[in-house]
Structure formats: structure tokens, C-alpha cells
Amino acid sequence: NAGVMQNPRHLVRRRGQEARLRCSPMKGHSHVYWYRQLPEEGLKFMVYLQKENIIDESGMPKERFSAEFPKEGPSILRIQQVVRGDSAAYFCASSTTDNSPLHFGNGTRLTVT
């Protein structure tokens, strides 16, 4: 039973480019969460989605960041016009319900040059 799958594992973008991060939840999980981790910091909540719905995006910057979880396919975290401050590890997690344990993927490490 595959866990949460994220790709790519590493992503390098120049300032001003777009970054697209993908996440496939565990089989049977319909709740997806995105977290950001800066070096030597804990994980910070960004957004919580269910299929075709954004439930809570209060942790996501208002500009340049967007997330979706379509009916078919993976969840996508999209960062437009990246800046150096966007460099971080982005982790996706999934769960079966909104009150069940979260299981994390191995993350995408974004580097903005």
C-alpha cells in the first residue's frame, strides 16, 4: 500500500518562474494538507483540501500561491513568480477524515536561485 507520493523530490527554479508541486494521497484518503518547512523549523500549515474543494487556506499567502485537488489526479500546489523566500521543503499529508491521523509524504525541496 503506497504512502503519500510527492513529486518532484527536488525542484530548482529561477526567480520569477512558476513552481508546480504534486501530491498523490494514500489510497482511500480524501483529505489533503500542504505544509511548509523552513530549515530547523517546524511545519507550518498552508492549506487543507478535499476533492474539488478548498476547505481551509488560511495558512497560505494571499498572492502567488494556489492549490487544487481535482476530481481526478493529484493535488497541485502552485507558486507563481517565485522569490528566494519561497525556498523551503513543502510537505503534503493525507488522512481519511478531518479528525484522523495525518500521513506525510517525503516532500518537495524547492530552491529558488
Next chain:
Amino acid sequence: GENVEQHPSTLSVQEGDSAVIKCTYSDSASNYFPWYKQELGKGPQLIIDIRSNVGEKKDQRIAVTLNKTAKHFSLHITETQPEDSAVYFCASFPQLYGNNRLAFGKGNQVVVIP
């Protein structure tokens, strides 16, 4: 918002000894407290969790204790082994955000010395 703090930030123990990490939280309505282990280059792995209706939970060499009055919970690792070396994160579900957001501490680096 919810504030989760972990102590100590770094802990070194001799192989075979016990390690204890303490976590405090601020939202008295929080009712779910997981611990995650993160190895270098990997994502956080859930190792144990506890809900507010119990005071202690054990799984082989790992245990978690919860003190709701004092608003802290602790991770106990007995008979530590080199593979226990990692960063450990505690988290809580703060009710003010609804039951869909984990608030994480900044992590404890545990080093097991062979």
C-alpha cells in the same frame, strides 16, 4: 493562535538509555496530540499519538503521556538505539482552527551515541 513548544531542543543519550521529550501547548481545547519522527531528507513519520480521553499510551519502546491540567505531553523512548536518532516533532489539533490543522513544535534533535 495555538503555541506548541518543545524542550530540550537537542538531546544526546547513550545507546540503551531512555530519552524523554516534553511538549507544551496553549489551547486547552486541543484534544489530539501526535508525535512525528523525521529523518534527514524524509517526511515526518507518525510514531505515536494520544487523544485527550486517555493519560498514557504505549507502543513497544515508545510511550506518550498527557497531562491536560498542565497542558503538556511527553514522548518516552526506552532502550534507545542508533536508529532512534532523528528530529522528533510534537503537534496538537487546536480547536480554534477546527479539527483539520496540526500546530507543530519546532522539533527536538535526538542523538543516540553508540
